[in-house]
Amino acid sequence: MNLSAYELYACGDHAYTLDFGQQIDAEINHFIISLFHQLQKEAHPYVLDIIPAYSSITIVYDALSFSVNADTAIIIRQCLTDAMLKAGKTNADSSTRTVRIPVCYHPSLAPDLETVCHYHQIDIDTLIALHTRKTYRVFMNGFLPGFAYMGSVDERIATARHMTPRKMVPEGSVGIAGEQTGIYPFASPGGWQLIGRTAVKLFDPSSTTPCMLQPGDEVQFYSIPIEHFKA
Amino acid sequence: MSIRIIKSGLLDTVQDQGRYGYQHLGINPNGAMDTVAMRMANALVGNDAGEAVLEMHWPAPVIQFEEDTCFAISGALVAAQINKAFDIPVNKTIFAKAGSRLSFEKKQKGARLYLAIQGGFQLTPWLHSNSTQMQVLYGGALLKTGDILSVKKKHVSPFNETKTANWHIQSPIDFSDKHIHFTIGKEWSLLDDTIQQLFLESDYQIDNNSNRMGYRLNGTTILLPEKVELVSTAVTRGTIQLLPNGQPLVLMADHQTTGGYPRIGHVISADIPKLAQLEPGGNIRFKEISIPEAHSRLHALNLHLKQMEIACKLRMQDVRSQISDLK
Numbered sequence: 100m101n102l103s104a105y106e107l108y109a110c111g112d113h114a115y116t117l118d119f120g121q122q123i124d125a126e127i128n129h130f131i132i133s134l135f136h137q138l139q140k141e142a143h144p145y146v147l148d149i150i151p152a153y154s155s156i157t158i159v160y161d162a163l164s165f166s167v168n169a170d171t172a173i174i175i176r177q178c179l180t181d182a183m184l185k186a187g188k189t190n191a192d193s194s195t196r197t198v199r200i201p202v203c204y205h206p207s208l209a210p211d212l213e214t215v216c217h218y219h220q221i222d223i224d225t226l227i228a229l230h231t232r233k234t235y236r237v238f239m240n241g242f243l244p245g246f247a248y249m250g251s252v253d254e255r256i257a258t259a260r261h262m263t264p265r266k267m268v269p270e271g272s273v274g275i276a277g278e279q280t281g282i283y284p285f286a287s288p289g290g291w292q293l294i295g296r297t298a299v300k301l302f303d304p305s306s307t308t309p310c311m312l313q314p315g316d317e318v319q320f321y322s323i324p325i326e327h328f329k330a
Numbered sequence: 331m332s333i334r335i336i337k338s339g340l341l342d343t344v345q346d347q348g349r350y351g352y353q354h355l356g357i358n359p360n361g362a363m364d365t366v367a368m369r370m371a372n373a374l375v376g377n378d379a380g381e382a383v384l385e386m387h388w389p390a391p392v393i394q395f396e397e398d399t400c401f402a403i404s405g406a407l408v409a410a411q412i413n414k415a416f417d418i419p420v421n422k423t424i425f426a427k428a429g430s431r432l433s434f435e436k437k438q439k440g441a442r443l444y445l446a447i448q449g450g451f452q453l454t455p456w457l458h459s460n461s462t463q464m465q466v467l468y469g470g471a472l473l474k475t476g477d478i479l480s481v482k483k484k485h486v487s488p489f490n491e492t493k494t495a496n497w498h499i500q501s502p503i504d505f506s507d508k509h510i511h512f513t514i515g516k517e518w519s520l521l522d523d524t525i526q527q528l529f530l531e532s533d534y535q536i537d538n539n540s541n542r543m544g545y546r547l548n549g550t551t552i553l554l555p556e557k558v559e560l561v562s563t564a565v566t567r568g569t570i571q572l573l574p575n576g577q578p579l580v581l582m583a584d585h586q587t588t589g590g591y592p593r594i595g596h597v598i599s600a601d602i603p604k605l606a607q608l609e610p611g612g613n614i615r616f617k618e619i620s621i622p623e624a625h626s627r628l629h630a631l632n633l634h635l636k637q638m639e640i641a642c643k644l645r646m647q648d649v650r651s652q653i654s655d656l657k
Binding site for chain 1: 351352353355358359457465468469513560563564565566567568569586587588589596597598599621622628632
């Protein structure tokens with residue numbers, strides 16, 4: 100990991116991004132997430148959103164909460180550095196949540212299962228073993244409410260996404276895109292290779308925590324037979 | 331106290347200032363596309379600036395006021411009527427009698443219109459906002475024919491028939507100027523000087539395939555000297571992404587929270603409402619400004635709207651003496 104190459108830049112007149120460059124790395128993401136939790140705790144009144152991504156964190160602010168001549172770059176830089184110093188202290192004991200998710204890897208529920216296996220010259224059982232063996236990190240949420248970008252999958256099952264996305268992917272579909280894996284929280288258009296499906300509800304708008312998976316979570320999939328799958 | 335959708339329009343949704351604080355979960359902010367028109371409509375009926383309004387497109391809905399209602403329409407310029415008999419002006423306070431039907435006969439200019447009702451709509455906020463989340467259809471409301479939307483406060487019109495106030499307000503936005511201001515984005519510097527110049531000197535046309543998620547633009551193709559693969563980062567309203575085909579896309583209210591396309595710029599907050607009113611085929615030209623300039627434009631716009639809000643509130647105090655019949 101390389102934490103020394105970073106940059107703070109403006110994303111328009113209402114956001115700043117602290118960016119550690121083009122790397123997908125669990126340790127960098129861990130640092131990003133601890134910074135995110137610290138900033139959430141501090142709850143600055145001018146902060147509208149804090150959005151962690153793979154190797155960056157973006158602060159969306161209310162420009163009208165400052166006077167017209169305020170130097171927002173200085174304010175955000177101080178806010179970030181303060182949070183970093185505090186997050187550094189609490190980093191050691193920050194515990195991560197592990198979520199276990201049952202997945203049915205069956206061709207009737209996973210339209211790309213057989214083509215992905217064929218592409219990699221492996222059988223379905225090997226694919227299941229490789230996909231369930233690792234614990235994945237939720238690097239960030241995006242694309243859809245509650246959609247978690249997880250990684251990284253074994254390179255023996257890493258598969259590029261479809262060139263043309265499907266018009267509709269069913270809720271709970273488990274997919275692979277490159278070295279990422281993810282679950283469609285509800286039916287939506289999408290281009291990931293679909294290798295399984297879960298009946299676990301990942302998005303529940305009536306709950307105060309509508310999204311089950313959050314940045315920083317650890318996720319472990321386990322295989323269930325189709326008889327146990329209830330959508 | 332309620333309004334009834336007699337016939338729904340193309341896309342009638344309830345929107346407010348947006349749902350912030352949940353983008354880390356992938357929940358986008360939504361909210362009114364043209365927040366200036368939303369504030370103007372709210373000001374005209376004495377509501378708070380961020381009260382939820384009905385955002386409408388073309389064709390627009392037919393709406394019946396079940397009881398006496400004080401309302402206002404802002405945004406796109408339209409010919410509106412009450413009971414297909416009286417013309418209703420935009421950007422004016424209207425006092426409608428119970429049973430009146432509001433219809434929109436002709437659109438002159440603009441992409442969206444906003445209806446504010448005095449007292450605001452009675453809704454159950456989702457995650458602290460009444461903006462409609464279109465992907466999950468939660469929060470706010472997507473209205474269909476026959477739907478009824480309750481209004482929080484009962485209004486009894488002081489008049490025997492539908493009347494209009496005899497003052498009006500004007501949008502602070504200069505629609506005759508085709509420039510849309512932006513601040514440079516992270517990948518702007520990757521473009522060659524000549525390409526940057528081309529981008530600044532070309533007109534871009536709003537594509538038909540533009541919506542609340544984003545505005546696709548057509549114009550001079552802008553290519554990076556070499557292809558860049560970017561790890562996804564957060565994107566925000568106004569981000570100008572460069573699509574693989576070399577055409578820009580401006581992210582709007584329903585944008586996804588993260589993205590990986592090169593960010594060549596960001597439309598300034600003060601110009602988003604203007605862009606939101608441009609229709610497919612409309613021409614724009616980008617003009618670069620600094621962040622302090624962008625802030626000063628946003629503050630100036632906000633001050634203008636604040637003054638409008640105060641003036642409207644004061645006028646409402648002696649509304650009885652400043653009223654006209656409908657024609």
